[in-house]
Amino acid sequence: ELKVEQNPLFLSMQEGKNYTIYCNYSTTSDRLYWYRQDPGKSLESLFVLLSNGAVKQEGRLMASLDTKARLSTLHITAAVHDLSATYFCAVGETSGSRLTFGEGTQLTVNP
């Protein structure tokens, strides 16, 4: 059974600081997704990582994938309050398969 673990689960940051969220998964997969969710809202796709060594950046967020280590990271640079949300990583074992989500990281960026 595929397991996906995120850490930390709660993250309180000061504006302007950097931090990294980690996502480990238990079985072979080359499909790793990062989503953002605001309270009571839907899942907003941030990044889709499909191969070992993939790195994608959008604004203050950068995601990477190491399939050998079964690890993905979401790096936050110079955090701003608008980044406050819950971030989920999710793994799909094959094309068209279900997604298995991590527990989510609740990020709060304080002024």
Added chain:
Amino acid sequence: AAGVIQSPRHLIKEKRETATLKCYPIPRHDTVYWYQQGPGQDPQFLISFYEKMQSDKGSIPDRFSAQQFSDYHSELNMSSLELGDSALYFCASSFLAGYEQYFGPGTRLTVT
């Protein structure tokens, strides 16, 4: 661009009642997925359909059933509702051969 449509957006039911949630996938998408997200939890996969056939089944209670129709929309039927069924229910769609699932806005079900 067209997105996944879910209806209703909010639903309040009493215990032991039934509920039907509807999902309209993005045009030309052939696969629909249903997920349940309890308060403070991560989304859990329930069931998926490809070309109107069930393609995968997760932790879906026997009280729930779902199907995909000829126009590719899907319905999740929930009977004998329990308080623990209160959650956000998301539908997502994709091309089976594609790699990204696109999520709808969700239906918030409250069971009282």
